[in-house]
Amino acid sequence: MTLVNKLYNLIHINFKGRCPKFYCYCEGRKSFLKFFMAGTLASTIDLVFLYLFHGLLGLNIVLATSLAFLISFAVSFSLQKKWTFHDHDKGRVPKQLVLYFLNAFLSLNMNGASMHWLVTGSHVPYLLAQIMVNLSLGSLNFIIYKSIIFRNEQEDEINC
Numbered sequence: 001m002t003l004v005n006k007l008y009n010l011i012h013i014n015f016k017g018r019c020p021k022f023y024c025y026c027e028g029r030k031s032f033l034k035f036f037m038a039g040t041l042a043s044t045i046d047l048v049f050l051y052l053f054h055g056l057l058g059l060n061i062v063l064a065t066s067l068a069f070l071i072s073f074a075v076s077f078s079l080q081k082k083w084t085f086h087d088h089d090k091g092r093v094p095k096q097l098v099l100y101f102l103n104a105f106l107s108l109n110m111n112g113a114s115m116h117w118l119v120t121g122s123h124v125p126y127l128l129a130q131i132m133v134n135l136s137l138g139s140l141n142f143i144i145y146k147s148i149i150f151r152n153e154q155e156d157e158i159n160c
Contacts, residue, residue, distance in 0.1 A: 004041070004083060008034070031084055035142050038079035046072035073104065085150035099149045107137050 016023045026033055046068050053064035077100050081087045087096075111133055118129035 004038075004079065008037070031146065032142060034084040035080065035145065036138070038076065038084050039138065041079065042072045042076035045075050073101075080145055081150055085145065085152055087150045087152055096149050100145075103141065103144055103149065107141060111137060 012023075049068035049071050050064055053059045053067050054061055057064075059067070077097065080100075081093075081096065114133045114136070115126070115129055118124040118132065119126050124132070
């Protein structure tokens, strides 16, 4: 978490001094920006470990994918809980883990169904379809995380 916080603070300080209007815009959307950054980092970790396990170590693709998923899942859950949504309540972790996993499972199925419908049924190019689905599911996941899984009554203050 420390490395992520240092990087975030470096960006935060630079924007505040150089682009105050953009800073205020971003400050009002801080949790969404952190959600996006944490998701991007978790996705990158998933790809790195997939390459490590399958490409370098030669593990079976299913085993490599599963191990990479578990590592990125743990990173994503930790970052979203503690860094994005400032939820430090350890007593809620078991319930949140179950909800987070169920949400990931549902998202995976919604991704597959949406991709099938867009690519096969509507003839949308598959890369464009995946971008559309990722944006939609990402927005939906943000709402679910913020309002259900990591619900926090305290909102971030905007200091502009």
